[in-house]
Amino acid sequence: MNSRLKKIIVIAEYSDDRPAQVTLELITCAREIRKIANADIQAVVMGVRPESAAQILSLTGTDVVSIEIDVEKEQYPLFQRRILESAMEELKPDIIIAAHTSMGMDFLPGLAVSMGASCITGVKKITVESGQFVFVRSVWNGKFDAMIRSEKAVTAVSVPPGSFKPADGRAAKKGTVSLWKNSDIAEDRRIRIESVEKKGASSDSSLDDADVIVSAGRGIGKEENLEVLREFAGLLRKSAVAGSRPLIDCGWLPYRRQVGVTGKTVSPKIYIACGVSGSSQHIAGMAGSETIIAVNTDPGAAIFNISDFCVIEDVVPFMEALVKLISTSESQGC
Amino acid sequence: MKILVCIKQVPEHTSAVAVHASGDRVEIPESTKYRINRFDEFAVEAAAQIKESVSGTIVDVVTVGPKSAETVIRRAMGMGADHGMIVDDGFTDNLTPDVISEILARVARRSDYDLVFTGIMSEDEMNAQTGQMLAAGLDIPSAVGVVEISRIGSDGDIQVIRERENGVRERLSISTPAVLTIQGGINRPRYPALSAILRANAKNIDIISDITPAMTDKGNDRSVLRIAPSAKIRRGKILEGSVLQKAEKLITILKERNVLI
Ligand SMILES: Cc1cc2nc3c(=O)[nH]c(=O)nc-3n(C[C@H](O)[C@H](O)[C@H](O)COP(=O)(O)OP(=O)(O)OC[C@H]3O[C@@H](n4cnc5c(N)ncnc54)[C@H](O)[C@@H]3O)c2cc1C
Numbered sequence: 178m179n180s181r182l183k184k185i186i187v188i189a190e191y192s193d194d195r196p197a198q199v200t201l202e203l204i205t206c207a208r209e210i211r212k213i214a215n216a217d218i219q220a221v222v223m224g225v226r227p228e229s230a231a232q233i234l235s236l237t238g239t240d241v242v243s244i245e246i247d248v249e250k251e252q253y254p255l256f257q258r259r260i261l262e263s264a265m266e267e268l269k270p271d272i273i274i275a276a277h278t279s280m281g282m283d284f285l286p287g288l289a290v291s292m293g294a295s296c297i298t299g300v301k302k303i304t305v306e307s308g309q310f311v312f313v314r315s316v317w318n319g320k321f322d323a324m325i326r327s328e329k330a331v332t333a334v335s336v337p338p339g340s341f342k343p344a345d346g347r348a349a350k351k352g353t354v355s356l357w358k359n360s361d362i363a364e365d366r367r368i369r370i371e372s373v374e375k376k377g378a379s380s381d382s383s384l385d386d387a388d389v390i391v392s393a394g395r396g397i398g399k400e401e402n403l404e405v406l407r408e409f410a411g412l413l414r415k416s417a418v419a420g421s422r423p424l425i426d427c428g429w430l431p432y433r434r435q436v437g438v439t440g441k442t443v444s445p446k447i448y449i450a451c452g453v454s455g456s457s458q459h460i461a462g463m464a465g466s467e468t469i470i471a472v473n474t475d476p477g478a479a480i481f482n483i484s485d486f487c488v489i490e491d492v493v494p495f496m497e498a499l500v501k502l503i504s505t506s507e508s509q510g511c
Numbered sequence: 512m513k514i515l516v517c518i519k520q521v522p523e524h525t526s527a528v529a530v531h532a533s534g535d536r537v538e539i540p541e542s543t544k545y546r547i548n549r550f551d552e553f554a555v556e557a558a559a560q561i562k563e564s565v566s567g568t569i570v571d572v573v574t575v576g577p578k579s580a581e582t583v584i585r586r587a588m589g590m591g592a593d594h595g596m597i598v599d600d601g602f603t604d605n606l607t608p609d610v611i612s613e614i615l616a617r618v619a620r621r622s623d624y625d626l627v628f629t630g631i632m633s634e635d636e637m638n639a640q641t642g643q644m645l646a647a648g649l650d651i652p653s654a655v656g657v658v659e660i661s662r663i664g665s666d667g668d669i670q671v672i673r674e675r676e677n678g679v680r681e682r683l684s685i686s687t688p689a690v691l692t693i694q695g696g697i698n699r700p701r702y703p704a705l706s707a708i709l710r711a712n713a714k715n716i717d718i719i720s721d722i723t724p725a726m727t728d729k730g731n732d733r734s735v736l737r738i739a740p741s742a743k744i745r746r747g748k749i750l751e752g753s754v755l756q757k758a759e760k761l762i763t764i765l766k767e768r769n770v771l772i
Contacts (some may be wrong), residue, residue, distance in 0.1 A: 255652055278676060279656055279675040280675075282639055282640070282643070282656075283643070283655045285640075285643075286640035286643035287646065290612075290644050291647060294732075295609075295733050296608070296640055296644070296732065297733060298637075298640055315637065315741060316635065316636055316637055316738070317635050318525070318634055318637075320528070320741060321739060321740060321741055322740075323735055324735070324736040324737040324738070325734070325735055325736065326734050326735075327732070327733050328731060328732055328734060329732050329733075368652045368654065368686075369683065369684045370681050370683055371670070371682040371684055372682045373675075373679060373680070373682075374681075374682065375679055376679070389770050412771060412772055414772055422695060422696070423549065425696065426553075428699070438676070439674060439676065446768060446770065454525075456637075468764075468768065470764070475524075475525065476526075477526065477529070477740060481743075481747050482741055482743045482744055482745070483744045484745055484747050485747070486750060486761070487747050488750050488757050488761065494754065495757070495758065498754050498758045499758040499762070502758045503762060506762070
């Protein structure tokens with residue numbers, strides 16, 4: 178795909194009548210592309226009551242298409258995809274930008290298939306080289322970045338939350354809002370959302386309150402090795418032990434101790450990542466920490482890229498040595 | 512019930528994986544051991560559990576990859592899969608999800624599968640889209656990020672829970688055939704018993720060579736221009752010395768920040 182394009186479509190998400198933060202970020206992403214390619218940007222807001230969110234979104238200066246769907250159709254995600262497909266036929270985008278979220282990842286790849294588009298997920302940056310767009314995405318749990326070129330006329334990209342600054346909602350000139358109704362799209366009831374529930378709402382705020390978070394990753398090897406991390410945390414003021422998702426998935430730590438995009442977002446004074454690779458899903462939850470220290474055997478692990486201090490060591494013996502050293506120097510002090 | 516589980520192999524450890532001299536792909540050392548992509552391992556276990564609870568269930572497992580991927584196929588068979596298949600891609604090119612999903616769709620069409628499982632994402636390419644594309648290709652529904660399979664109805668309906676953000680979960684009813692992309696934590700993948708491994712080792716694995724990327728008349732929908740180590744965002748001072756010296760340096764850092772009790 179070359180950088181002479183005509184239209185960029187941003188697919189919005191909203192809740193409580195407001196566009197999601199990530200949607201505002203996608204607008205910025207679209208504008209960065211426009212700087213290079215001078216295309217039109219339009220946002221599509223689809224849902225049962227999209228209009229308020231569409232109006233708010235238009236305050237960024239973006240033209241918005243607001244597609245209202247009937248309440249009884251809200252619970253059929255496949256049906257919604259059909260509506261989106263037909264909207265795309267009408268809007269004829271060259272680039273579609275969706276959020277790399279559970280919603281975006283649900284519909285975007287299928288939409289790309291139906292449009293014969295290229296689908297490039299997890300795009301955190303877009304540049305141009307020799308007149309062609311280059312999409313940058315993380316691979317190998319964040320260890321490498323891949324620079325990708327689309328080979329199709331239409332490209333669908335998903336952009337992780339936090340990749341761009343949100344667009345300002347006080348543009349000099351408001352965008353237009355067009356109101357669409359889903360018309361005669363064939364129903365598709367093969368998937369039905371029965372209910373939505375919230376998991377493990379808990380009052381445990383230990384991660385929020387902690388000054389130091391000692392975080393365990395799969396590199397610790399086995400559950401028993403959590404013990405030395407707990408011992409270490411016990412030597413620190415206002416500390417808590419947390420972990421990467423696989424440890425929670427194994428049941429080694431409770432869900433409320435999970436850091437990352439599907440867990441908690443934390444920003445302690447010190448975050449100590451022990452045997453964590455630093456995948457984007459984990460980093461999303463701890464990148465705001467004041468000081469980040471990582472212990473990992475792989476000098477190329479992605480976690481080191483966002484660390485202030487790097488310890489290239491086998492984590493368990495290192496932590497044992499650390500605990501021993503702190504304990505003995507304390508007793509010497511007495 | 513017939514289930515197809517799509518899996519891929521990934522290196523057991525990634526520390527030796529480096530950017531290839533060509534700069535447009537990674538180099539994986541010859542000696543590298545492979546394992547099942549973790550998310551796919553959850554998918555295999557999910558299928559094995561259905562097989563144990565719904566009598567007459569048959570579980571097939573497939574990978575698009577080199578013949579040497581036999582190791583991970585056998586592992587999946589040790590966990591409970593009945594048949595293993597490898598679509599030998601000759602490994603000439605790094606295939607993209609649109610091509611892989613088209614190949615898988617062709618495999619799936621050869622049998623009447625009620626359910627097709629994939630992991631939610633691979634740990635190497637991290638595309639997180641093969642399952643959804645496969646469903647679109649087969650024109651069947653897909654659910655992304657399944658963390659529970661709650662009910663398998665005799666009426667061809669299943670009920671699952673899929674994970675959204677912030678601990679929110681959606682309970683879905685889906686009519687089969689359907690694709691489920693499985694998220695971590697749905698179960699605890701078993702360690703196959705020795706007897707199961709021996710049984711799996713004695714079985715044949717089908718090498719499928721009559722479905723090829725060329726047949727799909729889908730070129731890769733993208734190309735990789737370059738691969739590079741990801742960018743440093745913080746200074747990343749490396750603590751040097753012996754284990755003890757590194758520990759001492761770390762203690763100094765903790766003391767400076769006044770967090771040691
Ligand atoms: C939709 C979705 C949501 C997700 N949400 C989250 C989330 O909220 N939080 C999260 O954490 N993940 C999440 N993940 C999973 C994420 O993609 C990674 O799989 C996960 O973060 C990896 O965990 P890890 O770093 O512990 O394990 P690995 O990636 O396996 O890394 C282990 C690390 O330990 C190192 N190591 C190995 N042995 C040693 C040793 N002896 N000493 C020191 N280091 C060692 C290795 O070099 C490696 O870097 C999500 C994935 C998806 C698809």
